[in-house]
Amino acid sequence: MPDSPISQQAVFIGASAGGVYAMLDLVAELPGGFPAPVFFVQHIGTHRSQLASLLSERGPNRAVDAKEGEVPAAGTIYIAPPDHHMLLEGGVIRLSRGPKEHHARPAIDPLFRSAALDCGPRAVGVVLTGRLDDGSAGLRAIKDCGGIAVVQDPADAHEPSMPQSAMATVQVDHVVALREMGRLLLELAQPRADLPAVEPPSDLRREYAAARGDHAVENLKAIAEPSMFSCPDCGGVLFELNHKQPVRYRCHTGHAFSLRSLAATQEQVTDAALWSGLRALQEKEALLRRLARVQARDGIGDAADLLREADELAAASAALRKLTLQAPGPALPDA
Numbered sequence: 001m002p003d004s005p006i007s008q009q010a011v012f013i014g015a016s017a018g019g020v021y022a023m024l025d026l027v028a029e030l031p032g033g034f035p036a037p038v039f040f041v042q043h044i045g046t047h048r049s050q051l052a053s054l055l056s057e058r059g060p061n062r063a064v065d066a067k068e069g070e071v072p073a074a075g076t077i078y079i080a081p082p083d084h085h086m087l088l089e090g091g092v093i094r095l096s097r098g099p100k101e102h103h104a105r106p107a108i109d110p111l112f113r114s115a116a117l118d119c120g121p122r123a124v125g126v127v128l129t130g131r132l133d134d135g136s137a138g139l140r141a142i143k144d145c146g147g148i149a150v151v152q153d154p155a156d157a158h159e160p161s162m163p164q165s166a167m168a169t170v171q172v173d174h175v176v177a178l179r180e181m182g183r184l185l186l187e188l189a190q191p192r193a194d195l196p197a198v199e200p201p202s203d204l205r206r207e208y209a210a211a212r213g214d215h216a217v218e219n220l221k222a223i224a225e226p227s228m229f230s231c232p233d234c235g236g237v238l239f240e241l242n243h244k245q246p247v248r249y250r251c252h253t254g255h256a257f258s259l260r261s262l263a264a265t266q267e268q269v270t271d272a273a274l275w276s277g278l279r280a281l282q283e284k285e286a287l288l289r290r291l292a293r294v295q296a297r298d299g300i301g302d303a304a305d306l307l308r309e310a311d312e313l314a315a316a317s318a319a320l321r322k323l324t325l326q327a328p329g330p331a332l333p334d335a
Helices: 019-029 051-058 108-122 136-144 161-169 178-188 202-211 216-223 259-298 303-326
Strands: 010-015 038-042 062-065 076-079 085-089 092-096 123-127 148-152 174-176 224-230 237-241 248-251 256-258
Touching: 010 019, 010 108, 019 038, 019 051, 019 178, 038 051, 038 085, 038 108, 051 062, 051 076, 085 108, 108 123, 108 136, 108 202, 123 136, 123 161, 123 178, 136 148, 136 161, 148 161, 148 178, 174 178, 202 216, 202 248, 216 224, 216 237, 224 248, 248 259, 256 259, 259 303
Parallel strands: 010 038, 010 123, 038 076, 062 076, 123 148, 148 174
Antiparallel strands: 085 092, 224 237, 237 248, 248 256
């Protein structure tokens, strides 16, 4: 990855459930003319977003939807647009419809990884409220490259899971409530001349390349081992990354999950599969009853055998419906 022309600090923020309200409070605390660019990922999926206008109205710093090829400027908040990962490469914003991570696009980890590689010790990573653990692995990457890790106090978060996971994964530098975070980020965003050069870990470079599809299989095999699990997004084999906390998986297509987000996504897949199976059983029962009526009318075949099979399917459908209704529901969306 080329050297970044960003010569000073940059702030990278990720949030999920409750994140819009948290960010509205945070930008109100940031002083005008903030001395660093701010990058923000909120789990919004493909939904249209008014975040830029909302944040611009709430705080003194301009918020904009990130654009491909844009050079970040201090005092501006760049927001990942719907259905796109936001990355920083060579000091330039890149937007990608690459594979989902944690079943989300935009996701936090891709931005944080790119920040770690592009900015090194000048990156300040911030994990706010949210479910599950997107952002934990990315925050670790920022720390591994000499950057600073900040986490919202879980007691202050609408959803504490993401902050708690980050704290369990990373030796964070600051754990603060939102009311204190604006002042802290202003301090951390000040220009620093004493930053040491830190060589990014080779496995981080390989994972970043694999996520982008650059020699994906070769890079993935160097940092991971095949697991017994399949990717719920594409059906490919998931590789478990070596020596990683949290436990994480990638397929060679590029989809990525933590153990927790994989379990949550599989709940959704299982729920859909159960209802799809119930539909197929009910359709086959209806077809057999229809066929039995036609054959009885035309005097062809044994309609009684068809009706017996239809009755068996009806019993199986009733059992599957009961199982489906009793099964745990899929995880709620994070946006």
